[in-house]
Amino acid sequence: MSTPFEPGAPAGQGFIPLCVPEVRGHEWAYIKECLDTGWVSSVGKYVTRFEEQIATRLGAGQAVAFTSGTAALHVALMLAEVGPDDEVVLPSLTFIAPAFAVRYLGAWPVLADVDPRHWQMDVEQVRGFLTEGCRRQGGQVINQATGRRVKALLPVDLMGHPADMDPFMELAGEFGLTVVEDATESLGALYKGRPAGRLGHTGVLSFNGNKVITTGGGGMLVTDNPALANRARYLSTQAKDDPLEYVHNTVGFNYRLSNIQAAMGCAQLESLNDYVAAKRRIQQTYREGLAGVPGLGFMEQAPWAGSACWMSPILVDPAAYGQDSRSLLKALHGQGIQTRPLWQPLHQSPALAGSFSLGCPVSERLYQQGLCLPCSVGLTPSDQELVIGAIAAGQGGGSQAA
The missing domain is CATH 3.40.640.10 (Type I PLP-dependent aspartate aminotransferase-like (Major domain))
Incomplete structure (x- = not known):
């Protein structure tokens, strides 16, 4: 899916990128x-x-x-x-x-x-x-x-x-x-x-x-x-x-x-511990900030796992949320917020024709409903508030942040 943003565009000036590097050390x-x-x-x-x-x-x-x-x-x-x-x-x-x-x-x-x-x-x-x-x-x-x-x-x-x-x-x-x-x-x-x-x-x-x-x-x-x-x-x-x-x-x-x-x-x-901690805080903030929005879901964290929280994805149930994940993606992009879907399941890829599939209905559903939210290590609390507000305002089919 095309995006109106250059993939390496920096944060700021009204643009919140999906995930860009953090350079703060040696x-x-x-x-x-x-x-x-x-x-x-x-x-x-x-x-x-x-x-x-x-x-x-x-x-x-x-x-x-x-x-x-x-x-x-x-x-x-x-x-x-x-x-x-x-x-x-x-x-x-x-x-x-x-x-x-x-x-x-x-x-x-x-x-x-x-x-x-x-x-x-x-x-x-x-x-x-x-x-x-x-x-x-x-x-x-x-x-x-x-x-x-x-x-x-x-x-x-x-x-x-x-x-x-x-x-x-x-x-x-x-x-x-x-x-x-x-x-x-x-x-x-x-x-x-x-x-x-x-x-x-x-x-x-x-x-x-x-x-x-x-x-x-x-x-x-x-x-x-x-x-x-x-x-x-x-x-x-x-x-x-x-x-x-x-x-x-x-x-x-x-x-x-x-x-x-x-x-x-x-x-x-040298900064890995700090970066992982930041990724985890960002994901937890999304979980808390979007917990009351109907139709949104998250990947569950297994009791045996300490996730690095590389990406912060949500699931969008169109019946309960009021619009599907791709409509929300377009609405967020219109507000300067870069997101992307999950990957197309590989059993649907023409490049892998001839592969053997065990049947992948969960992968298909996650692909249709999944959306990765901005999660750069340097994401500011104010920018994350804007993302959460825009998603909450989109519930029911709206497209503008309150």
Whole structure:
């Protein structure tokens, strides 16, 4: 859907953006050091420091920096030995990147629904698929409908709320699958007291411009397995077997994060706790401020989850609210308030034709009713009041804030 706003437009002057970066620490100083010393590309002290700091933050053995979360997902699936005509189970309601990473390898997504309360991949539906929709054959798990081998599970921590990872790990153990945790939206979140991003066999983070912390664009692969980390570094650095003689014995990728980007990441990471706290306050303020408005709903927070609250979505029931989510979106945009829908469910995407769907009615409903509200770390209380007032005034079909 088109928007009347430039995606990177700054806040202020009558415009409230959806989610823009916050720069308040040592970003300029660290980046200037890279420029002054000439260490600007994929080698430099900030790349190593950023990897080490992320690993320490998550309590993980290893972290490998990438150009994007999508690149890290691609390599994580390669490390899981996903190949042509294999299948990987992931939620239909998510950004398309994990599904594209599956397709890069010639494999196919199995698209699962999300649960209606917490919006995370439905554990019971996945369990039913593996136990009733698949057969064991020669140590492999075969989808009876497609004849393809199921190789991995790829839960996504939607909107910064962790997926229910323990049951997925149990299923993986029972069926001999690998779990890649897509934590690209959930840095700073907790699952049963454990950091999101290190709950699967591998985990993936993202530092895109709209994430809780940003490097402008970037990602990280997290693992406790040194051999996997070394393989990830090797593949992401054009698979150089001899960097002096430029010997390459396999196909590699230009996926390494630059020192400049890592420098920004180090500075941003210093403020992560404050940023997550701000995100949580913003979401709680929306919950409280819109609690009495008929027809509005929220993602429930699971008792085992400490969400990073990356985005602050609401659900708009048109029958009770008086207009649908897209009408409200247009009305808010007319008042200088940028919002966006949730993602189109992947089982509806022409780009993924040929994928196998488990049936995703909850994802379809959330897509139709969902709307993400402004939630930049630097969102001011007065601007948030304007957003809440405009939404409250829109109930019943109105379009102007009181």
